[in-house]
Amino acid sequence: SKQWYQRRVAITAGVHSKEPPPHAIDEVFMDEEFSSEERNVMFEKLYTNTLFYLAQVYGVNGDNKQAAAHCHITLQRQLESDDFDPLDWSLNCATLSQYYLTLGNYRSARHTLSSASSVISTVEEAGSDGEEEGEGEGESKKKKVPTATLR
Numbered sequence: 001s002k003q004w005y006q007r008r009v010a011i012t013a014g015v016h017s018k019e020p021p022p023h024a025i026d027e028v029f030m031d032e033e034f035s036s037e038e039r040n041v042m043f044e045k046l047y048t049n050t051l052f053y054l055a056q057v058y059g060v061n062g063d064n065k066q067a068a069a070h071c072h073i074t075l076q077r078q079l080e081s082d083d084f085d086p087l088d089w090s091l092n093c094a095t096l097s098q099y100y101l102t103l104g105n106y107r108s109a110r111h112t113l114s115s116a117s118s119v120i121s122t123v124e125e126a127g128s129d130g131e132e133e134g135e136g137e138g139e140s141k142k143k144k145v146p147t148a149t150l151r
Helices: 002-016 025-029 036-060 064-081 086-103 106-133 137-141
Strands: none
Touching (some): 086 106
């Protein structure tokens, strides 16, 4: 499975440079048509998921360095696209900081914990705002997080 995911990442990297973006599976098998922008968003989300799965494969195979690198890229892409669950994202970020601690890379560990804390604080703020404004829990879950960055 590792070779399959690695090949998929390589193919995806080659497709990034092509215009227009590839057709979505729904366009091929159903009678739906998406704009170029919508196809690009779906393609980027699929690529992010592929990187996440590859991180899992590396982790299971004991290649912690590659697992952490792919996890980092996944978290960064999720943050940039604003397509993530803040609680899961923060937990994954905090877990990544533990890996950095085992390497003695305290700067990266602190930075990832700080990013997790920043995202969690927006969830807490959204929760208190949501209660006052009557928003449902699902509506306040996804908030733009301009203060968190992963380098």
